[in-house]
Amino acid sequence: MMTKTSKIDALKKLAKHHARSSRTTQAKALDQIAVHLGFSHWGALKAQEKKGWQPTDECIASLKEAVESTNPFARGAEGSFGTLGANMDGPEVQKSGTVDGVPYLMFVFQDDIQMEGEGWRIVVPEAPNASPIVSIDERFSEECRLNEPKLLSEALAIAEVEAKKVQARISSDWSRRSTKPNAKGVVRHPLFSEMDRRRIESDTWYCLHCNSKVSGHEIAKNLWHCPSCGASPIDIFSVPFWLEEGDDQPTPYRSPKNGGRGEPVIEVIDNRLRLELSEDNVTLLIRSALLDDAANAGERLGALLAEISFDEELGVWVTFETDYWPEEKEAIQARAVAKALGVSFDQDIVLCEPPFAWPGIAEFSSNTLEYTQTMLRAYEEQTTGQAKPNE
Template sequence: MLGDVRMDGEGWQIVLPENPLAAPRVEIDIKHAQTSPMNDRVLREEAIGIARELMQSVKAQRFADWPRRATKPDAEGNVRHPFLEMEESNLWYCLHCNSEITGPQIAGNQWHCPSCGASPINILPEAFWLGPNDEKPVPVQSRAERQEIEPIVSVIDPRPRLDLNNDQVTHLIRAALFEDATNASERMGASLAEIWVDDDLDVVVSFEDHYWPEDKEPTAAIKVAALLGIEIELEVTWSDPLFAWPGLGTVTQSTAEYTRLMLDAYRSHGATRTKDEI
């Protein structure tokens, strides 16, 4: 989040979350897993202490734009939301976990839910999203004062990792189809093609027969599939064309030229209605 504090060293990073009840995170580069100074508990605690000092200035900057009542409950425990224009309340509700939170609790936790850590935008004065048959919000339990929050230390591999998903495969295959297209009609076919990706990331491409020749292999798409190590299956289906005379697009590579030819053909049959003619 914007209020997080990050402190870096050679092969390590400390992240101090904006939420004061969230544990500090210490991430050690796998290449330095055995030699990192963050393996030393004393040095690690000193570094986290420095990050906490930095957090004080970050927190002061955040609070500067908040109304005073957002962090200072009145005698009845009423506080004002730091962002939303709402009346003051001494009870607040978390949109994420449905917890009921007192004014002093939410102010003391810098408007993060003490139960699930949800951000201030998810804290509201009424649980309006709950129906009459839903469970009532449960009051959150306050953490004991001065209870230590142990840092989470993890060894990470910061190198980019590719975990292919359906969307990525779909975009790569469609981009390859546009590369395979040699005229305006085939580009239309690449745009209209239905691409299905199964759980194994194997692909079925269904072409519309008016815009993609049945005997044409999409060689670029096949190469992309081979590079990804996935299967690709091709099929051709029939449906009404987007425009009459779809074959006009086969005589030009220009979409603008195809559009002109298509409009001229409509006009020659007295059936055109462009925006200017409506």
Template sequence: MTEAKKLSSLKLLAKRYARANRITLHQALDLFAVKLGFANWTKLVSASKNDWMPSSEQMASVEAFVAHALPAVDFQTGDPEAMTRRLAFLEQAEHGMIGIHAYRLQVAFHDVIMAGDGWSITVPENPGASPIVQTSAENDEKCPVFDPEFLQKALSLVRDRAVQVRGEISTDWPRRSTKPDIGGVVRHPLWGRDSGVWFCLHCDGKITGTQIAQNLWHCPGCGASPLDIFDTAFWCEDEGKSLPPVKTDSAVDEDKPRFRIVDDRPKLDLNAEKITLLIRSALLDDATNVSEKLGALQAQISVDDENDVWISLEDDLWPHDKDPAQALIVAAQLGLEVEFESMWSSTPFAWPGLGELTSSTSEYTQMMLDAYAQYDRSPDKQP
């Protein structure tokens, strides 16, 4: 690669890095120059005129730096060797270990989630939101997130991945969406509209273009997503002109994680759908022949607001004098009141009594086909 091409490549990489990190191009160029051993970009260009050219290893290092979209401050304060180790660690971070504790790392709807046995850490897409640490018990000695050293390492890893995700988002958006002009005007990344004042559907206040761009288009007041941000408050009579600035929660410390205790034990949440499923299964247990099986499948089962059950059984498929014993047992186990009734409706097949002769569905099917065949009067069936 010639000198001109390498400098051109560096400029393109700097442009991508600037977009991902929402900084100016000249800041990105200066960062790259420092990484390559120069005080700033001007010094690098001067050196290039005196036959200096970045090596292939140096170019690869810059490309890796851009690919991971780490924050500029990390580069300014870190040494190249430490940065290389950190990048390698991030590349292997989908599954790993911190000490003796295993974890998995994943991205879901731009939220970064690290999870282990009985704990998880979530860094939301919203840059202004605090990390959320969830555990199944409070101050459990066996849970590693209550160990400050472990928590710090885990948070560092999750935050680094979140920076990458946000950088990818910024790169996909128009440049004007993350970099306000001199008047503070920015472009909505989804609606494509330009404005210096924005409104959140959930907050009665104004948001500046600089505020919303810095917060990756999440409301600085309530954290609402870009889908809820508009250039006019169309829900107000004056379209938001009289609204005050959005109030932010000054008590929120985005660097300090919020702990949540989550009871993740399985819980039986009985609803109409689940009750119906169990009762119908019990009716099938009660069925002793195909006719009764069809009756169990065709039964109309209703569950009211108090979880009382009403069962309507087809009179031609279910014997009038047969109590569905298993269904009654299941209802008693669930503490439900049950009422039965007979109903008349069209059965799925003619001669429902055929099903009383066998418990085999395949045998019943053949009997049914033979019975229907006697009434088949199609031309090719004439004697």
């Protein structure tokens, strides 16, 4: 059984948790607790307490549930998505539902809320002032119901509820000094510390990404994301150390009058998969084909040592190392792969310093183990003073 004092203390404790997760003052949190219990503000609640009023156990339980519902990820394994709680991140943990009959799946990915249905996706970023991004597959663009302003607004509202829960979890994880500036606007960086492990504090912060100058109030309000460009907390510093003499000075950030998130950014995209003929991808396929062309351990080493370059206009150029790839050998499979990709193929050969002595040994080895054992014996003969084997 809770005493009268412990019941009021329980309300204050819940208010403290709520203040931290919602990044508000303790006084405002106490007022919100009082309103939830039917009073106009905390002062009114205290006045009734002096007359003998006390919250019931049921009231406290209901209030606790309401406070926790705004910060479910802080409850560990019983998070709002049903599993993983504070560690919940990834499309394997989902919520499902409908918006005006349109089904959706929703999950958290890197602290962004992602909500998607057939032919569309909404991303509500972690940063509180970032605009939602609405992507519509162009194959569904004509019939996609996200084109309806009312339905889009309802979908964004559902996603925003979950975004606030993620923000509450982040706020609870960080120091209170990182989310609530003091009277002078000084706030503590949630991640960085000085050399002596003291946390860095300042009333003014600078963005490495866009060179903005942001007040402590603004950076804390936006969960340490730059309110100008959206850069993450790791790009926010108390000193613009990257500036040199003659560089442009940081640009002061001016918050918009309305605040909050910007209007959603709507984009129609082509989601069909396409092969990207990047240099890395082409080089990988060509080297794999060279291994197909190799007939022995030496030629496989030659395929691995070959320098492969790719240019969209000039095509593929392969330079072989002559000790491991015979000058007269044609790279038939590699040339065929290049043709299939629609690019030209040329090759040449150069003499380089081989990685192992007596590279000719590899030419007569059917596999790498056989080559390695023969090579080791050859090296051992050198250390024992026996004659070098004939190549």
